Amino acid sequence: MNTNKKIIGxxxxxxxxxxxxxxxxxxxxxxxFETITEGKVYKSGVIPPNEIESYVKKYHIKSIVDLRxxxxxxxxxxxxxxxxxxxxxxxxxxxxxxxxxxNGSDQVPKQENLDGFFKIMDNKENYPVLIHCYxxxxxxxxxxxxxxxEYENFTNEQARSGVRALVKWSSFDDGKPKxxxxxxxxxxxxxxxxxx
Numbered sequence: 001m002n003t004n005k006k007i008i009g010x011x012x013x014x015x016x017x018x019x020x021x022x023x024x025x026x027x028x029x030x031x032x033f034e035t036i037t038e039g040k041v042y043k044s045g046v047i048p049p050n051e052i053e054s055y056v057k058k059y060h061i062k063s064i065v066d067l068r069x070x071x072x073x074x075x076x077x078x079x080x081x082x083x084x085x086x087x088x089x090x091x092x093x094x095x096x097x098x099x100x101x102x103n104g105s106d107q108v109p110k111q112e113n114l115d116g117f118f119k120i121m122d123n124k125e126n127y128p129v130l131i132h133c134y135x136x137x138x139x140x141x142x143x144x145x146x147x148x149x150e151y152e153n154f155t156n157e158q159a160r161s162g163v164r165a166l167v168k169w170s171s172f173d174d175g176k177p178k179x180x181x182x183x184x185x186x187x188x189x190x191x192x193x194x195x196x
Contacts, residue, residue, distance in 0.1 A: 032136030036144045037152065041129050043144045045136025046084070049091035055130065056095055063126040064092055065117065067133040067140060069104025080134055099126060105139055107171070108181045109146075117143060118188070121151065137164075138171060142178050149187050156183055 033044040033055065046068075047055055055061065066088060068080040085102065092100040101120050105113040120126055131147070133139035145159035154162070160182040164170050172179040186194075 043140040
């Protein structure tokens, strides 16, 4: 019986260590980088300025859409600092033929943010695109879902469930602002059809 308890204990410890290791890797080494559509759209959290060029080269990125903006009261979800944005802009400016777009957005976008995003994404010359926010698990995922609805004809639910392995208990869950936003989101094509 004691041997079984030790095996179970070591198994649980191993599972916890795997999850902790994955979290550390995703947040601090890989910067929550993820392929949304191979060769077209990627999303991430903040990539340190001295590492941006390696991602640009590896994925042939032509444009970076930065969803951060300083000065919000929400320091948990938006802990960005002006110096960090400037450091990224300066790092991108040194990389030939790469565009930097700042489209600072709240956790749930305003129409002006969507308009700016569509202007960037409608231009085929801007692809491949990297969309990023601070952590890479909120705004970047939301805009990636919007991209999938607008440009890849995903349904709202397909796009919402595609942002996380587990939507339940996340900021994209039923009743949460981002989850409800994606459920109610209407694409430009849908709005145009309804106006006819």
